[in-house]
Amino acid sequence: MNIKCPSKFQSGPAQLVLKEETMEPIDMEKDGTQQSADPLVVEEATQELGSEPYDDEQPSYVPAELVKPWCSKDASVLYHCYLIEMKQNFCSHIPVNNIVLGLRSELNCGIVNMNFDLVVDKGTITVNFKKANEIHLSSEQVLQCRRFQITIFRILVDCNLQNLKEVLERLSLGQNLGVESINYLLLPAERMHQKPSIIDWECVRSVPFRSEENSEYHIDCSPPNNCSSVLHTKNGTVCTCRVQNSLVYTPHTGLLYCITGLLDDLNGNSLLRPRGRRARTYKTHYEEKRGINLRVDQQLLLKGRHIFKLQNYLLSCRQQRKKESKPVELPPELCSIVMSPLSISNLYSFSIVPSIMHHLESLLLALNLKNMILDRCKENVTIPTIKVLEAITTKGCQENFNLESLETLGDSFLKYATSQQLFKTYQNNAEGLLSGQREKIVSNPALCKLGCDRKLPGFIRNECFDPKKWTIPGDYSGTSFLSEDLPFNERNIYIRGRRKVKDETVADVVEALIGAFLSTGGEIAAIYFMNWVGIKVDLVHIPYERHFQVQPEKLIDVRRLESLLNNYSFRDPSLLLEALTHSSCMLPKIPGCYEKLEFLGDAVLDYVITFYLYNKYRGMSSPGFLTDMRSASVNNDCYALSAVKAGLHKHILASDNVNNDIDNTVNNFGRLSIESTFGWETETYFSKVLADIIESLAGAIFVDSEYDKDIVFQSISPLLEPLVTPETMPLNHVREFKDYCKKMQYIMKKPVISTQNGVVTRTIEVEAKGVVIYKHTSTVSNNKTAEKVAYKFFLRSLKETNLE
Known part of the structure; x- marks a missing residue:
């Protein structure tokens, strides 16, 4: 564009722009580089960003709140206790029990007050963290707690008692003490509120089970149906009350069962329920099928149930409902008691805990990232942790939220903020150079480099949670040790390992974080994050210096055009003339064309429409819905149709060839329905010039109104009506x-x-x-x-x- 530009900015502070070679801010007044950017420099920057050697293996972070070394020399250890409250939103004969979470450091109050739902086979369970109290535990008590939680989670994770035995032996020997690892306590909550402790110590002491032990909690049992109050088990003679509500192992099958009571009417001499042609007793069945002789055949059989399988209860789709396993009848003498007392409700509740703790760990990661970003923020910026979590959660996690909507919003704001920064900083540059520089800033390679420089990959959640791979706290077997700690602004974060994160994913997270800060903290917060990550922009208005010697009213119908733009009145009508002039128009009276205004208007219109859709349809079921709605609203065909409907094609200044192309579009338009402007539904070609005019008019209004986006939306949106809605949105065929x-x-x-x-x-x-x-x-x-x-x-x- 051949528009003269003054040698210095008229007013305002020194402007910060990006130097593409290093993505570092340059003070324009100090550097003295207000002239056009060298295209060779831009090209070199592109090559550098595109070939930056990133390691595919990125760290995976663990929040410091869940990490503490355990030392047996400590006579007393302080734990901050939180009650993990679970509320079933459905009827079930197996209720859930609360769990006590013991941490060496306090949780952020925002996380404590946060509710979330888990999707189980019969409905949902609402989870809440409630601050309970602080307790001091002796080293022996801590060891007992660790022994309990390792046992119950090992059983749920791999059902391998041999592995469990080896882990507990190492624990008893005190190996791996003082090593930093994921270490906190998960214990059963006491259901009787009048008791002094919130921890069910009777259940905690169920490991290891000792048949000879008569603790203060043990009560004598009166014999049911004149049967003895003791039962003969693999562990020896055990009181009946200790077998009920226990977890047992049957060596002849290698299976684990929850025992929920005695079968009052069945013993070894009872007939099996009809399962074949010949009726036989349980004793006969075991002799013929297993070669096992029941020696105490008068004992009542135990009512057992297969233990629960670990599942990912964070998935967005409801778990496929499976038939509940039928109760099994077990002769007591074939059972080895592993844990007692342990109710089926407690075991069920602990099977849900890995999903709960994975979500808590994710929240803490998001909180750590938010604090890392805001550590030096002088603005009053408040960002909900859940929004940061949404921004670092990819679609691959398969949860009920992901970054796609925030990424779409952040992408539009990034494009807008960068475009207006380049437009006002390089006022004498042609549109091609501005577009090239913008692409260097907003491209995936550039965003990935910035994200990696700020250590973002370690926070990204890009895999579906697998409860079988969940790290059992305090279990130092395998590869549970944290390799190193990494300081961030005097904060510690820990690395548990390395995993692959795609460059595109890192770029998406940068855009999603922009969207998260924008949607909750406004444009100031979004600008703050962009500056933090390395994209130095501001929203300060700088006058657009131009020297038009022509009177616009002699070439275009200014009043008619203003009426089409919702009666917007131009302070500088020459902007309207510039917005309607194609580059093929070689009139000497008109020194420039619409390309620079189109460059700016494209970004402004994309942003204001995306922001409008995001806020109007926040309750959309699918995170990808916003992306589809934006694509249906912000596209060349949609803009071209709108231009023809409004008659803007009659006011464009262009060459005969361009006008002929426009005429073809107008002729095609007559064969289309005028009720919809959604470009996806069209099957014909439209001149791009018509779409460019909508964008250049948006740019002209933006500049003329001193960067007022609301006025742009109010002026242009009537041309685009009816705007897309969830009900009218056409399918995205791709x-x-x-x-x-x-x-x-x-x-x-x-x-x-x-x-x-x-x-x-x-x-x-x-x-x-x-x-x-x-x-x-x-x-x-x-x-x-x-x-x-x-x-x-x-x-x-x-x-x-x-x-x-």
Whole structure:
């Protein structure tokens, strides 16, 4: 654009812009580099960012709140106790019990007051952390607690008693003391509130089980049905009350069972329930099938149930409901008691705990990241921890929230903030250079580099939680040790290992964090985060210096155009003229074209529409819904249709060739429904100039109104009506097609594209097990439209064929 620009900024503080080589801020007044950026420098920066040698293996962080070395020399250890309250939102014959969480450091009050739901097979369970009290435990008590939780979680995780025995032996010998590892206490809560302790110590002392032990909690049992009050087990003679509500192991099957009581009407001489042609007793069954002779066949049988399998209760979709396992009848003499007393409710509750603790660990990671970012923040910025967690959670976690909506919002603001910064800083640069510089800043390689420099990959959650791989606190077997600690602004964070994180994922998280700060803290908070991560921008208005010698009213109908723009009145009508002038217009009276305003307006319009949709439809069920709604609203076809509907094409200053292209679009428009402006539904080509004009007008209003985005939205949105809604949003054929092929396990071959006489032919094929099963060819005016049409009709063909 051949517009003269003054040699110095008119007013305001020294402006900070990005130097692409290093992504570091430069003081423009001190550096003296207000002239145009050297295109070679921009190109070199692109190559540098694109080839930055990042290690695929990134650290995986553990919050410091869950890490403490355990030392047996401590006579007394202080624990901050929290009650993990679980509320079942459904009826069940197995209620859940509360769990006591003991930490060596206090939890943030915001996390303590946070509720969340887990999806189980019959409904949901609401979880809440409630501060209880502080207790001092002796080293022996801590050892007893660790022994209990290692036993119960080892049983739930791998059901291997041999591995458990080895771990407990090392624990008793005091190995690995003083080593930093994930270390906290998870204990059963006392159900009787009048007792002085919130911990159910009777249950904690159930490990190891000793048949000869008669503790203060042990009570004598009166014989049911004239049967003895003791039972003969693999452990020896045991009082009946100690067998009920216990966890037992049957060596002849290698299985573990919860015992919930005695079967009052069954013993070894009772007939088995009909399972075959011949009736036989339990004693006969064991002799014939197992070669086991029941010696105490008069004993009542135990009522048992298979132990619970660990599941990921954080998944967004409801667990497939499985039939509950039927109760089993067990002869006591075949059972070895592992833990007693242990109720089925306690065991069920502990099977849910890994999912709860994984969510807590994720919240603490998000809190650590938030504190790391805000450590030196002088602004009054308040960001909910749950929003930061949303921003670092990818779709791969398969939870009921992920970063996609925040990423879409953050992407639009990043583009907007960067575009206005470049526009006002490089006022004498052509649009091509501005676009190139913007791409260097907002590109995935650039964002990934910034994110890695700020250690963000270690906080990212990119894998679905596997409870079988959950680290049992205090269990020092395997690879549970933390390799090193990493200081962040005098804060410690720990590394448990390394994992692969894609560069694109790191870039997505940077954008999502921008969205998180923007959606809850406003633009000041978003700018703060961008500056923190290394993108130095501000929203200070700087006048757009131009020297037009022409009177706009002589070339365009200013009043008519202002009426089309919701009666916006231009302070400087020459901006309106510039916004309607195509580069092909070679009139000497007009020194410039719309390209720079289009560059700016494209970003402003993208942001204000995305922000509007995000706030209006916050309750959308799918995080990806905002992405689809933005794509349906912010696209060239949508803008072009809107321009034709408003008659803006009549006011464009362009060459004959460009005008002919526009006329073709207007003729095509007559064959389309005027009720919708959504570009996805069209199957024809539209001149890009028409879309550019909508964006350049938005840029002109933005500059003329001194960077007032609300005025831009108020002026342009009427042209785009009806705006998309969840009910009217057309299908995203690209997304639907890819999801469909993924579901059917189809493989899409590389499209074959050819162009002849201005007509594009696009052929797409799908393979299943190496065989081409579907093929479709579309022929239209350009490649983009050809792709859209091919996906739409091919998808329809796929569905029809599948239905047949």
